[in-house]
Amino acid sequence: MGRVQSAAKNIAFGYIGNLVTQLLGFVLRTVFIAYLGNTLTGINDLYTGILSVLSMAELGVGTALNYSLYGPVARKDYEKIKSYMQLYRKAYRTIGLVIALIGLAISPFLPYLVKQPEGVTLRDLTLYYFIFLFNTVSSYFVAYKYSLVNAEQKNYIQTNIITITKMITVGLQIIVIIATQNFYLYLLTAAFVELMQKLFVSRYLNRRYPYLLDRNVARLSKEETGEVVKKTKALVFHKVGDVARLQTDSMIISAFINVTLVSFVGNYNMVLTSVSNFVNIIFNSVLSGFGNLIATESKEKQYSIFKVYRFFACWIYGFSGVGFFLLLTPFIMLWQGRESVLGVSVIACILIDYYLKGDRIVLSNFKTAAGVFEQDKYLALIQGAVNLVISIALVQKIGLVGVYVGTVISGLIANITKPFIIYKVCFDKSVKAYFLDSVRYLAALGGILVILTGVKKAVMPEVTMVSFAVMFLITCVVFNGIFLLLFGKTQEFSYLWGLVEKKLRRKGK
Numbered sequence: 001m002g003r004v005q006s007a008a009k010n011i012a013f014g015y016i017g018n019l020v021t022q023l024l025g026f027v028l029r030t031v032f033i034a035y036l037g038n039t040l041t042g043i044n045d046l047y048t049g050i051l052s053v054l055s056m057a058e059l060g061v062g063t064a065l066n067y068s069l070y071g072p073v074a075r076k077d078y079e080k081i082k083s084y085m086q087l088y089r090k091a092y093r094t095i096g097l098v099i100a101l102i103g104l105a106i107s108p109f110l111p112y113l114v115k116q117p118e119g120v121t122l123r124d125l126t127l128y129y130f131i132f133l134f135n136t137v138s139s140y141f142v143a144y145k146y147s148l149v150n151a152e153q154k155n156y157i158q159t160n161i162i163t164i165t166k167m168i169t170v171g172l173q174i175i176v177i178i179a180t181q182n183f184y185l186y187l188l189t190a191a192f193v194e195l196m197q198k199l200f201v202s203r204y205l206n207r208r209y210p211y212l213l214d215r216n217v218a219r220l221s222k223e224e225t226g227e228v229v230k231k232t233k234a235l236v237f238h239k240v241g242d243v244a245r246l247q248t249d250s251m252i253i254s255a256f257i258n259v260t261l262v263s264f265v266g267n268y269n270m271v272l273t274s275v276s277n278f279v280n281i282i283f284n285s286v287l288s289g290f291g292n293l294i295a296t297e298s299k300e301k302q303y304s305i306f307k308v309y310r311f312f313a314c315w316i317y318g319f320s321g322v323g324f325f326l327l328l329t330p331f332i333m334l335w336q337g338r339e340s341v342l343g344v345s346v347i348a349c350i351l352i353d354y355y356l357k358g359d360r361i362v363l364s365n366f367k368t369a370a371g372v373f374e375q376d377k378y379l380a381l382i383q384g385a386v387n388l389v390i391s392i393a394l395v396q397k398i399g400l401v402g403v404y405v406g407t408v409i410s411g412l413i414a415n416i417t418k419p420f421i422i423y424k425v426c427f428d429k430s431v432k433a434y435f436l437d438s439v440r441y442l443a444a445l446g447g448i449l450v451i452l453t454g455v456k457k458a459v460m461p462e463v464t465m466v467s468f469a470v471m472f473l474i475t476c477v478v479f480n481g482i483f484l485l486l487f488g489k490t491q492e493f494s495y496l497w498g499l500v501e502k503k504l505r506r507k508g509k
Helices: 003-058 061-075 078-113 122-139 143-151 155-180 183-208 222-246 249-256 259-285 287-296 299-336 344-369 379-398 400-427 432-459 465-487 491-508
Strands: none
Touching (some): 003 078, 003 122, 003 183, 061 078, 061 222, 078 122, 078 143, 078 222, 078 249, 122 183, 143 183, 155 183, 249 259, 249 379, 249 400, 259 299, 259 344, 299 344, 299 465, 344 400
């Protein structure tokens, strides 16, 4: 199966799985807020963020080893695959133990991280946290096996397993909430189902790849191990910086404002994540194909595909970002009421970072597939430090918007510096064309947003289901119509349209 076919299969299953999990997540959150309230919702979101921070103990081992597996998998060198997987298994077991120890060490500080937890005792806060910690730690004893599936460009296997698990978990959790209104049983239900999933995954992948059970496994050479260690060391800085920049917002909000506000922010983030996950499926599904592309094609070919990839990202993230700016708050009003709405300045900062993040995904995915980790290994640390300093300083002066000003500023550092690295190391080209394209795309998005904002004032004077639906349709038609008029004759669009035509011809035969 070729790169395009593998990516298409991953995308198809990814979309189905994501649609199911996001719809279930939306229903579950609605039931959760209705029966358990915003304080427990905020605690649930906060602990999810804390455990994401703890997961930085993975420190890029998975990314480095996935990159190392591309070659052996392409060559079907099973002995080498076994050697890398043995190293991966040992690394992840160690990581699981490290996370457990760090997690236990953090638990005494929970009262300082959770401000104004109305109706929740310290004992409950601690026990809730330990259940979250167990779920995170146990996952590291199975997760390493997915690396082989993904290196074979069969990401859909992992997607399908996660989707089925999510369906079972959410169904049982909704029943538990309605029947008992007990947060402990809610958490323990998820812990039990996910534990069963991990046991199933371990046995399933052992049967799929029986050679992984072989005891006779040759050790990697010092050079091979050294290459993994070298890339992992570089990724350590990326991981720590990314966590400090992307996973600390909920903790800052909870510690400096209150934990209930984490719930309101979480409502917005859930909608954003639901849509961005659909978009990310496309970009993550072609990542393993990029690894193959870089190993087999010329730099000129790589550059042309990169430009197509970047154009598509700007289109999709631009469309969803403009749509969110116009419709996200009205959606929250219809879903949770006006008391859950955030300020316009906060939404603007969140969506600016959303678009910039989409641009960074293109850069990061291509750089990861090319194995370029060393050149900017300190960049993420700088970003993380900038984010923490600015966010903590501003949240005490201007409130919630200060947290997201720090996020935007720290993100811009990567949007400006990473293109220089990729264009020099991967393409041997001047970065000038990249930034000229950035200006063109941003100017187009700004113009479309101005037009649609004027239309919104006429179409949606009051937020109702009907006016929301009408504005949604207008946004889809107007945005994509103008974007096609502006960029429909570019080489990037022609390449994408060629793929669509090829797909249609195959179906017609």
